[in-house]
Structure formats: structure tokens, C-alpha cells
Amino acid sequence: MNSDPVQVRLSGAGGQGLITAGVILAEAALLDGKNVVQTQTYGPEARLGSSKAEVIISATTIAYPQVTVPDILLCLSLEAAKKYMSLVHHDTLVVLDSTIGPEVTGRGRIVRLPMTATAVATGGKMAANTVALGALNRLTGLVSPESLRRAVLARVPERFRALNAAAIEAGERLASPAEAPA
Amino acid sequence: MKRQRLIQGNEACAHGALYAGCSFYAGYPITPSSEIMEILAQEMPAQGRVFIQMEDEIASISAIIGGAWGGAKVLTATSGPGFSLMQEGIGYASITETPCVIINCQRWGPSTGQPTKAAQGDVMQAIWGTHGDHAVIVLTASNVRDAFEMTVRAFNLAEEYRVPVILLIDEVLAHMRENIAWPEPGELPVVNRRAPESTAGFKPFADEGFLPFGAGSRYHVTGMAHGPEGFVAHGEAAARELRRMIGKIQDRVKELAVFEAAMLDDAEVAIVSYGITSRPARAAADQLRAEGVRAGCLDIKTLWPFPEHLIADIAGRVDRIVMPELNLGQLVREVERAAGGRCEVRALGRIDGSLMTPQQICDAARSGKLQAVGQENSK
CATH class of the missing domain: 3.40.50.970 (Thiamin diphosphate (ThDP)-binding fold, Pyr/PP domains)
Structure with missing residues (x-):
């Protein structure tokens, strides 16, 4: 990602950990010495329907705190994809979970990755947000891989650290299949 | 760092x-x-x-x-x-x-x-x-x-x-x-309550400092109009005390004014805002500058006493003030009053629960009468 600021929108269903993912990404960017603003949906829709976290990262001062048009869009649920895929530009990197069928399409550079399935295989569906962060970061180089690891491990409870460390790596491998072990 | x-x-x-x-x-x-x-x-x-x-x-x-x-x-x-x-x-x-x-x-x-x-x-x-x-x-x-x-x-x-x-x-x-x-201890000033020089005969409303209850002198505190001793006052005495209370704020309006001004020196359009709306306001001013419109912005952080002097100064230099607020036009009334007709004041309200966008503010800054003024000048 060469643009500055970079606008990131992380979307999915309430309970998939998108807001936690947003906070982790923001903390990783801060560890890299960047300025960052993180916002989220707040209220009933964040608990039942679709949930969204936004992160803006810049080397300079960030004026407007919310995403206008995302440079990177993550959708972990069909409902979120339907809601947010129309709000992108032609160059937006759109990363969809493989549970979202090929009939769902739109503008932007669309990449489909089995993030939820990978989380399940790694040890728990709840780690889908961390798998997604690993994958997104490998695709974009938003933050340094070390900062992402530090931010994830600082945020998750002790008993889930091993799972989340594995989830980052699994996400990174997903986004670079050539490096994946046979 | x-x-x-x-x-x-x-x-x-x-x-x-x-x-x-x-x-x-x-x-x-x-x-x-x-x-x-x-x-x-x-x-x-x-x-x-x-x-x-x-x-x-x-x-x-x-x-x-x-x-x-x-x-x-x-x-x-x-x-x-x-x-x-x-x-x-x-x-x-x-x-x-x-x-x-x-x-x-x-x-x-x-x-x-x-x-x-x-x-x-x-x-x-x-x-x-x-x-x-x-x-x-x-x-x-x-x-x-x-x-x-x-x-x-x-x-x-x-x-x-x-x-x-x-x-x-x-x-x-x-x-x-x-x-x-993160502010370190001592980095920001911290003001503590001024204690009276003497507790004997302490008058709670006579600018002698503040003596807490039970700290050596008995006095009266009431919601009724009162004089310096705390006892009920009427007429001129009540008016004098209320004027003093309001005066201690209003007379210090310049000292109390906290604000951030940007790019106003040569501005033709000033975006005046406060609170969260100052974020899209700044983004809009930057965008307008990039388009060649001489825009500046004023982020008011002391809403009351209202810093009229800041608005009066700007109003004498710009063609238009745009005032975005997440309401149907509240502080803009103070801005209009302070501008005193010296420039156009355009209120921009939003009440759907979302933030104002930079684009909305840009549109308000560009459209309408400002262009008309330019056209008149070119005739």
C-alpha cells in the first residue's frame, strides 16, 4: 500500500471479532510509529446484524476520522459483503471469505480466501479475525509482520495466545500459497 | 519519542x-x-x-x-x-x-x-x-x-x-x-483551589478563596440571591452580585478562548466549527485548497463565553463563513451575531446521527452566492 492515508474497512457479522481486529491493526500501526484513528459501528447492529471497524493509518495528521472510500475492504459475512461491496473504488482490495459465493461480485480487486475454514482448521472459528489480519497484512504490507504479532499477542488473553499466533501464520500462508507447505 | x-x-x-x-x-x-x-x-x-x-x-x-x-x-x-x-x-x-x-x-x-x-x-x-x-x-x-x-x-x-x-x-x-x-505528570498545568488567608469571619462569596465546610468557620450557602456573606440579598444588591458572577467569565472572554486556526490568513472562505465536526471541516479546507479555493478553518474549543472577537476578525476578511454543526443551527446564531453582516454566514446542519462529511462542507463552501459574487465582480 503506497497511498497515505490508507483507509481500511473490516466487516462481518456481530461476534466475529471485527472490532477487536480493528483495534489490533491500529495498535500494530502505532507500533510502527504511524498515526492512526479507529472507529466502529456502535449500537444494536454491532451485536446482532453486521459489524464494522474502520482504521485509518497515516504518517501525518489524520483529519477526517471515518473511512470515506476504503483502500482495503474485508468481508467475513455475506450480509456485510452485500452492504459494503458497493462502497469501493476500482482499485480497492476486496478480501472476501470463501463462504461468500462467487455470485457476489463487484468493483475492486477481489480476492477470495477461506479464512473462516482456516480458523476452524487451526483450532477455532473465533480466530477468523486473526487469520484475516494475517492474510490482509501479507497481501498489503500495511504494518510490519512483527508489529502485527506483538499487537495480537498483547490484546488476546493468555490462554488464546498460541491459537492466535498460529492463526496469524495460517493467514499469512493463505495469502501466499506458493510458500505454503505441501 | x-x-x-x-x-x-x-x-x-x-x-x-x-x-x-x-x-x-x-x-x-x-x-x-x-x-x-x-x-x-x-x-x-x-x-x-x-x-x-x-x-x-x-x-x-x-x-x-x-x-x-x-x-x-x-x-x-x-x-x-x-x-x-x-x-x-x-x-x-x-x-x-x-x-x-x-x-x-x-x-x-x-x-x-x-x-x-x-x-x-x-x-x-x-x-x-x-x-x-x-x-x-x-x-x-x-x-x-x-x-x-x-x-x-x-x-x-x-x-x-x-x-x-x-x-x-x-x-x-x-x-x-x-x-x-500521553501527558507526563507536570506537563499540563493543574490548578488547585485557593485557600483563604484567614478563616476568621470568612465570607464565602467575597473572593477570599474557598473554605470547605467544617474547616474552621461557619457560613451560609444558598440558592437564593445572596451577598458576599452568603445571606439573602434583594434588588440592587442581588443584581450587583449576579453581574459580578457573570462578569468574572464575560470579562475574560479573550483569555478563556481556546481555538485552533488554520490557513485563515489569505482565506476567502472560513469554515468555523467545533467538536468532532472540526475533523471534516479541516479535511474540507485541505480539499478546497487543493482545488484552488482559498479556504481556512477555525476550530472553536471554548464555546462559552463565546469568542466573538475571533469571528469579528474573520468576518471582516472573508467572503463567506460556513458553519457545519450536527444540529439544525445552534452556535451559528452566535457566529451570525458576531459577524454582524460583514460576510455571508451559511449554516450547514446534519441530524441523521452520522458525521458531516468533508464533501458536504466543500459543497456548501463552493456553491451558491460565492460564485455569484465572483460573477458580479467579473462584469
């Missing part, structure tokens, strides 16, 4: 209060202000400070007034419905010259409204909500670092001027996380 931390606006308010030496908090939780109370509920008892959850907001404001007269530096935090309930107490705090801080985390109103949606609809209420002419200071913040600093400033002004100080933030700033350079 200074220690950077990623925190929410509400966290910044809570930690700002601790930094300022808040020693007594009483409140009742309400969205979207509750994190302030949650953090202080954890931090204050652990630090030997007093935290009380009251039964409602009327009790909360009453408790902090009592806390102040007990010698504490006091805070309550609430949102619209709770702020409405507090109005009578704010009037009592004002006429009794009680140093206290009230944080109102604004949400969409009136009434229950939309508890999770941002608004700036409580500005006039913060200034004029309690009955009668009265002295209050109203501050706001447009970023998370500001939320910390303005909370500290609110305490300082409450102590220095002995008035209720209201800090207005909003749902978006309350829950937004930003990295801030």
Missing part, C-alpha cells in the same frame, strides 16, 4: 480527570458516556479517591456540589437525558459559585432519541439550560488528545473561576480510538 497510547475519547476524559486531581465522582451510567464512569469506578477507589454511583442524575449533580463544598475536586459525566435532569443543579452550582465539572457526551435527542448516535444538539442547552442569567463555561474537544487536555482545563477553570464547567463531547469522539502523546 514520547509515550504514545491508543485510547478512546471517553478513556481520555477519565484519565484527564485523574490527571487534574479529581477526588470525587458521582454519576449514573448512560450511553454513550458510560466508559468514563466505568474507568473511574476502577481507578478512583484504588487510588484512595471517592467514587459513588447515585440513583439518578439529579442526585449525581447534587452529590458533586456537596463534594465540592466538602473540599473535593468533583466530576460527573452523562449524556442528553441525564444532562436535562441536571439543569436545576447546574443553576445551583452556578449561583453558589461551586467549582465542578460536568461532561456531557452528546447523543441524538431530544428525550431518549437515538442513544448510540452522535449529535451536537446540546450546545444551547449547555450554555442556557438552567433558568436565569448565569455564569458557566462550556468547552469542547475535536480529538482524543483534546478530550484529555480539555478535561484537565475544565477542572482548572472550575477551580480558578469557581463556576460549573461543562465539557461537551459526542458519541463518535467518545468511542473513537486515536494515538495520543
Whole structure:
């Protein structure tokens, strides 16, 4: 990602950990010495329907705190994809979970990755947000891989650290299949 | 590099209060202000400070007034419905010259409204909500670092001027996380209450300083009009005291004015804003500059006493002031009054619970009469 600021929108269903993912990404960017603003949906829709976290990262001062048009869009649920895929530009990197069928399409550079399935295989569906962060970061180089690891491990409870460390790596491998072990 | 931390606006308010030496908090939780109370509920008892959850907001404001007269530096935090309930107490705090801080985390109103949606609809209420002419200071913040600093400033002004100080933030700033350079101890000034030189014959309203209840002298505090000794006053004596109370704020308007101005020196359009709306305002000014429009912006952080002198200065130099607010036009009335017809003042309101966008502000700055003025000039 060469643009500055970079606008990131992380979307999915309430309970998939998108807001936690947003906070982790923001903390990783801060560890890299960047300025960052993180916002989220707040209220009933964040608990039942679709949930969204936004992160803006810049080397300079960030004026407007919310995403206008995302440079990177993550959708972990069909409902979120339907809601947010129309709000992108032609160059937006759109990363969809493989549970979202090929009939769902739109503008932007669309990449489909089995993030939820990978989380399940790694040890728990709840780690889908961390798998997604690993994958997104490998695709974009938003933050340094070390900062992402530090931010994830600082945020998750002790008993889930091993799972989340594995989830980052699994996400990174997903986004670079050539490096994946046979 | 200074220690950077990623925190929410509400966290910044809570930690700002601790930094300022808040020693007594009483409140009742309400969205979207509750994190302030949650953090202080954890931090204050652990630090030997007093935290009380009251039964409602009327009790909360009453408790902090009592806390102040007990010698504490006091805070309550609430949102619209709770702020409405507090109005009578704010009037009592004002006429009794009680140093206290009230944080109102604004949400969409009136009434229950939309508890999770941002608004700036409580500005006039913060200034004029309690009955009668009265002295209050109203501050706001447009970023998370500001939320910390303005909370500290609110305490300082409450102590220095002995008035209720209201800090207005909003749902978006309350829950937004930003990295801030964490203020070190001693970095920001902290003002403490001035003690009287002598307790003998202490007059509570004679600018002799502040003597808490039970600290060596008996005196009278009442919500009725009163003289320097605290006893009931009428007629000219009452008028003189009220003028003094209001004067101690209004006469210091320039000193109290906190603001950030950008790119105004050669501006033809000034975007005047406050609170969270100053963020899209700045983005809009940058965008307009990139398009060749000479735009500048003024972020007002002291809403009351209203810094008329800043607007008067700008109005004499620009063609147009654009004033975006998350309401249907409240502080713009003060701006219009201060501009005195020297430039066009265009109000831009939004009340759907979302932030103003930079594009909306750009459109308001560009369209309409401004172009017409240019066309007239070219004829």
C-alpha cells in the first residue's frame, strides 16, 4: 500500500471479532510509529446484524476520522459483503471469505480466501479475525509482520495466545500459497 | 519519542480527570458516556479517591456540589437525558459559585432519541439550560488528545473561576480510538483551589478563596440571591452580585478562548466549527485548497463565553463563513451575531446521527452566492 492515508474497512457479522481486529491493526500501526484513528459501528447492529471497524493509518495528521472510500475492504459475512461491496473504488482490495459465493461480485480487486475454514482448521472459528489480519497484512504490507504479532499477542488473553499466533501464520500462508507447505 | 497510547475519547476524559486531581465522582451510567464512569469506578477507589454511583442524575449533580463544598475536586459525566435532569443543579452550582465539572457526551435527542448516535444538539442547552442569567463555561474537544487536555482545563477553570464547567463531547469522539502523546505528570498545568488567608469571619462569596465546610468557620450557602456573606440579598444588591458572577467569565472572554486556526490568513472562505465536526471541516479546507479555493478553518474549543472577537476578525476578511454543526443551527446564531453582516454566514446542519462529511462542507463552501459574487465582480 503506497497511498497515505490508507483507509481500511473490516466487516462481518456481530461476534466475529471485527472490532477487536480493528483495534489490533491500529495498535500494530502505532507500533510502527504511524498515526492512526479507529472507529466502529456502535449500537444494536454491532451485536446482532453486521459489524464494522474502520482504521485509518497515516504518517501525518489524520483529519477526517471515518473511512470515506476504503483502500482495503474485508468481508467475513455475506450480509456485510452485500452492504459494503458497493462502497469501493476500482482499485480497492476486496478480501472476501470463501463462504461468500462467487455470485457476489463487484468493483475492486477481489480476492477470495477461506479464512473462516482456516480458523476452524487451526483450532477455532473465533480466530477468523486473526487469520484475516494475517492474510490482509501479507497481501498489503500495511504494518510490519512483527508489529502485527506483538499487537495480537498483547490484546488476546493468555490462554488464546498460541491459537492466535498460529492463526496469524495460517493467514499469512493463505495469502501466499506458493510458500505454503505441501 | 514520547509515550504514545491508543485510547478512546471517553478513556481520555477519565484519565484527564485523574490527571487534574479529581477526588470525587458521582454519576449514573448512560450511553454513550458510560466508559468514563466505568474507568473511574476502577481507578478512583484504588487510588484512595471517592467514587459513588447515585440513583439518578439529579442526585449525581447534587452529590458533586456537596463534594465540592466538602473540599473535593468533583466530576460527573452523562449524556442528553441525564444532562436535562441536571439543569436545576447546574443553576445551583452556578449561583453558589461551586467549582465542578460536568461532561456531557452528546447523543441524538431530544428525550431518549437515538442513544448510540452522535449529535451536537446540546450546545444551547449547555450554555442556557438552567433558568436565569448565569455564569458557566462550556468547552469542547475535536480529538482524543483534546478530550484529555480539555478535561484537565475544565477542572482548572472550575477551580480558578469557581463556576460549573461543562465539557461537551459526542458519541463518535467518545468511542473513537486515536494515538495520543500521553501527558507526563507536570506537563499540563493543574490548578488547585485557593485557600483563604484567614478563616476568621470568612465570607464565602467575597473572593477570599474557598473554605470547605467544617474547616474552621461557619457560613451560609444558598440558592437564593445572596451577598458576599452568603445571606439573602434583594434588588440592587442581588443584581450587583449576579453581574459580578457573570462578569468574572464575560470579562475574560479573550483569555478563556481556546481555538485552533488554520490557513485563515489569505482565506476567502472560513469554515468555523467545533467538536468532532472540526475533523471534516479541516479535511474540507485541505480539499478546497487543493482545488484552488482559498479556504481556512477555525476550530472553536471554548464555546462559552463565546469568542466573538475571533469571528469579528474573520468576518471582516472573508467572503463567506460556513458553519457545519450536527444540529439544525445552534452556535451559528452566535457566529451570525458576531459577524454582524460583514460576510455571508451559511449554516450547514446534519441530524441523521452520522458525521458531516468533508464533501458536504466543500459543497456548501463552493456553491451558491460565492460564485455569484465572483460573477458580479467579473462584469
